[in-house]
Amino acid sequence: MSKTVALVGNPNSGKTTLFNALTGLHQKVGNYPGITVERKEGTLTLLDGASVTLIDLPGLYSLTPQSPDEQIARDILLGYRTDTAQPEVIVNVVDASNLERNLYLTSQLADLGLPLVVALTMGDTAARRGVAVDADALSRELGLPVIPLHAASRAGLGELRAVLASPPPAPPVRRWQLPTSVEEEAKELAGLLVQQHQLAPETAFSEAVLLLGTPVAPKTTRWSPEILAHLHGDHERLTREGHDTTTAIAEARYGEINRIVEHAVRRAETPPTTKTERLDRLFLHKFWGYAIFLGILAILFQAMFTWAEIPKGWLEAAIAALARGIQAVMPAGSLRDLITEGMLSGVGTTITFLPQILLLFLFIMILEDTGYLARAAFLMDRLMSRVGLHGKSFIPLLSSYACAIPGILATRTIESHKARLLTILVAPLMSCSARLPVYSLLIAAFIPKTTLVGFHLGTRSFALLTLQGATLFSMYALGTLATFLMAALFHKTLLRGEAPAFLLELPPYRKPIWRTLGFRLGETALQFVQRAGTVILALSTLLWFLASYPKAAPETPKSVALASSYAGKLGHVIEPLIAPLGFDWKMGVGVVASFAAREVFVSTMAILYQAESDDEEEQAKTLKDRLSAEKRPDGSPAYTPLVAICLMVFYVLAMQCISTLAVVKRETNSWKWPLFQLAYMTFLAWFVTFIVHLIGKAMGY
Structure with missing residues (x-):
């Protein structure tokens, strides 16, 4: 039976890139039973021939969940889900350029009592910011194996494989301490969890700290009435004594994190201006930012009628040749008609639009992997908030250009219920890739290739934008306009309320991993x-x-x-x-x-x-x-x-x-x-x- 390893980390820490680098083609994607949260598993074969099952858990900042996907990740790590075994080893992906924030989750994972390995990513990004992380010193201070990685060049992957093939490292000893009253209450609550719910002592203490750090007692049937009553009493008692448990726990963890960082990190006296900061001056500009965004979209739609035309022609010729071949070898009759006029004509005609659909998906993937997609969400937040949409709605809506289904699933990251429902209601108005064959067929047949914007180079003419490309752009623009107008209507009628505040982490710009x-x-x-x-x-x-x-x-x-x-x-x-x-x-x-x-x-x-x-x-x-x-x-x-x-x-x-x-x-x-x-x-x-x-x-x- 293969060992189960969970990849855990903050969003934008490089976790999914590492997962893809380790598993390659040996992975499967589905949903957890009963909930539309993506489940990604892969198989990694080690040097000794043994196999490891890798689970790529949804990104999270802490074990206090804010959304359904974070709840799933937390439940798997604590061993609460019956459909997924608790991992035997955790690989915590930590972004070296945001070490303090990432180590908060590391601190919580260390409390679980499970073998823990730290995979240190984004070292090159940290260096460009004038930050140098000493992996050996970080390992000593954490009491954990720390492996520097660069998934794009595959540096460090062999060392990580070797660690996973070795006996699991011993869980680290907890070094941070809570105020005495809070520590005593946490240990008492942990004892009750062990007694009444048969949790392992380490899991029980970790859960007790998480429960005490949540200001409102959870509405759940997981815990017995006695546990919930005891937790309510703890909150009241600690509040009377002047303890803000949420702040006390965070301060205790960050106190230890600051000590670790002091020993393991060196910073330049004058941090250099990074490439990300220089690019953001242009891409987030009040005028040029929007102009560039619209220009990028226009280039995409024009490319669908130029770059994809050649492979589309190849597919059309191949399918026509196959049909002629079938007609040549099969006798006339209903069976031949079914194959050529029914199956091949219907399926074949649809498949010829595959190059254009792949071009659309590739475009969205590049925007996402380079970090530009988050900037586009930032630019669009001002407009979206006026119609009641959340800034986080932009990425689900843009994903709906590819397909509304993953776009709707991506709304799980929106904390506001009304903003999430509003996004779900309007997401299908964004023109998905399934509409693209309809647009492409009708535009190619009835819209002329008139050049609207172009240039001459010698004796040759080059079209930057044709009437066909502009027509396709207008269809996507119409869908986007309808999305915003209907969102505004629903926001004023069915789903009234203030537009929620928008907080978004802007990842550094990165080269895509081809x-x-x-x-x-x-x-x-x-x-x-x-x-x-x-x-x-x-x-x-x-x-x-x-x-x-x-x-x-x-x-x-x-x-x-x-x-x-x-x-x-x-x-x-x-x-x-x-x-x-x-x-x-x-x-x-x-x-x-x-x-x-x-x-x-x-x-x-x-x-x-x-x-x-x-x-x-x-x-x-x-x-x-x-x-x-x-x-x-x-x-x-x-x-x-x-x-x-x-x-x-x-x-x-x-x-x-x-x-x-x-x-x-x-x-x-x-x-x-x-x-x-x-x-x-x-x-x-x-x-x-x-x-x-x-x-x-x-x-x-």
């Missing part, structure tokens, strides 16, 4: 392909059946057969609801089908128009070409730039994601909020799209 980024990007690609091979494949098969049956007579034109199929009948039923938006019944089938997942709209269109084609030459056309050639019964184009814009606006604002609704239900523990979310977003999408179509028609488009 190996880690590559691994995370590979994970994202695998998840997308798995989704295409399961959800989209199943829906594509179902849609092909609905578009192909009941079978019409052989001489019936395919367009007529499609209109009389199950899919055609469904589309004609809902057509009166969507006709005011400029949509026909086929678009309606796509809208209904994509409720399971937004990107299914693309595969639905591919199946419907593939099934309608009468000859192989027509079927060989790309979906973009088939949409451009589609006509209404009166001979007018079914798709125009206005219709394309209306479809995109609808997808910007509509919910269209059953998985997101399920996560909102789990996070809010009620069906009230996801059903409300579905209702308001559907109405908002229909109403705004109707207005856009009305204005466009009035302008002659």
